[in-house]
Amino acid sequence: MNVSRVDFAELTPQPIAYLGQAAYLQLAIFETLTRAVATAPTTEAKEAxxxxxxxxxxxHQALSAEIAKKGKDSGEVMAPYAERIDSYTRVTAGADWYETLVTSYVTSGMLDDFYRSLASGLPADIAARVAGIFSGADGHDLIVGELRNAIAANPRLASRLAMWGRRLVGDTLLIARSALSEQSRPDEARLEPVFTELIAAHTRRMDALGLTA
Amino acid sequence: MNVSRVDFAELTPQPIAYLGQAAYLQLAIFETLTRAVATAPTTEAKEAxxxxxxxxxxxHQALSAEIAKKGKDSGEVMAPYAERIDSYTRVTAGADWYETLVTSYVTSGMLDDFYRSLASGLPADIAARVAGIFSGADGHDLIVGELRNAIAANPRLASRLAMWGRRLVGDTLLIARSALSEQSRPDEARLEPVFTELIAAHTRRMDALGLTA
Incomplete structure (x- = not known):
């Protein structure tokens, strides 16, 4: 994601707040994916x-390890964000396996982009390492493969999943926005380019599914 | 587990059948644990x-890798066992978070013991490696910690969870038995010492929770 137009340093919350939110969000993405594991229609899909x-x-574990390096307990550091993120997870759960897969793909894509960009505002000793965590393998090729097969086998899925993808964007932008440092939140104009980039990357992700964003 | 009295070589199914069942069972144990992650009462418990x-x-992934080394697709190899194991997972799901935790602990303990013992009957090139997989870290200390805390905070849990632990044994012995090679199944007398060992280890596991087996 090209973020040269925005100074993320001013938007990034304190390191512990950043790490706590980011770690809990990865746990939430993990939970959504495990729901997709549990309801997968084939053993091949379950495996993938x-x-x-x-x-x-x-x-999640790499972010928790960063929290531990700061001498904090990750359970405690994540706790203040649990309620809001749990409610986001419920709202974006999806009505069936296909929607849950789209949720995993779309929300983890947007949120990883977002937190990777924010990492540039962290202190130098952890910024590169944390950005590296968000650049790690994401399993999106596996999810895209499953979804493309499903849509090919049942073309009527396409419009429903395209609609679901659109619905996810709003909730995901809200959760991203709530992660920013308190001071920068009122300044909507400064956030605009960040969100424009996130939505552009989202459009490319929906394209990869053969769906209109 | 002391298995010197039983010749496991004769009980072990063909390597591909063994690996397929073992890999799918680990995926099932993973699923049960992820249900416990999703319903954990605190962020600390969720983290653990x-x-x-x-x-x-x-x-699971190490067993899948062994299947891949044999030139097979793990999804395909696991498929014949999915229905029976899924039904086992449903029956042992537990009514709440505490029962689900006991399920994870008790069933993964018994099944890891069982598959580790059976591994001695595999061809020499994979036997040690597969036994090593089942000797890996199991996270039981994390589960025991959560359960001991819960029982201390609410002593009435103890009898309910002790009862649930007993219920799990029968279904778990059945699933273990169904994993044995077809030829050895009729010979119940030969299986008796295997199951006696499994139950003895189960009793020690329930002791660690402060519960009567």
Missing amino acids: LSRAAGLSLVK | LSRAAGLSLVK
Whole structure:
């Protein structure tokens, strides 16, 4: 994501707040993927999604390790964000396996982009390492493969999933916005280019499914 | 587990059948743990259980890798066992978070013991490696910690969870039995010492929770 137009340093919250929110969000993405594992229609799909879930868990654990390096307990540091993120997870759960897959793909894509960009505002000792966590393997190829097969087998899925993808954007932008430092929130104009970039990347992701964003 | 009295070589199914069942069972144990992650009452518990779930996933992936080394697709190899194991997972799901935790602990304990013992009957080139997979970290210390805290905070849980632990044994022995090679199944007398060992280890596991087996 090209973020040269925005100074993320001013938007990034304090490191512990950043890490706590980011770690809990990865746990939430992991949970959504495990729901997709549990309801997968074939053992092949179950296998592929369990690998994708494992990659989210790796990110969560890497972020938790950063919290531990700061001498904090990750459970405690994540706790203040749990209620809001749990409610986001419920709202974006999806009505069936296909919607849940789209949720995993769309929300983890947008949120990983967002947190990777915000990482540039972290102190130098952790900024590169944290950006690296969000650049790790994401399992999206596995999810895209499953969704493309499903849409090919049942073309009527396309319009429903395109609609669902659009619905996810609003809730995901809200959760991203709520992660920014308190001071920068009122300044909507400064946030505009960030969100424009996030939506452009979202459009490319929907394209990869053969769906209109 | 002391298995010197039984010749496991004769009980072990063909390597591909063994690996397919074992890999799918680890995926099932992972699923049960992810249900416990999703319903965990605190972020600390969620964090601990996600680590335990990750360890099951590591075992699953190591078994899948063994299947791939044999030139087979793990999804296909697991498929014949999915229905029976899914039904086992449903029956042992548990009514709430505490029962689900006991399920993860009790069933993964018994099944890991069982598959580790059976591994001695596999061809020499994979036997040690597969036994090593089942000797890997199991996250039981994390689960035992959560359950002991819960029982201390609410002593009435103890009898309900002790009862649930007993119920799990029968279904788990059945699923273990169904994994044995067809030829050895009729010979119940030969299986008796295997199951006696499994139950003895189960009793030690319930002791660790402060519960009567």
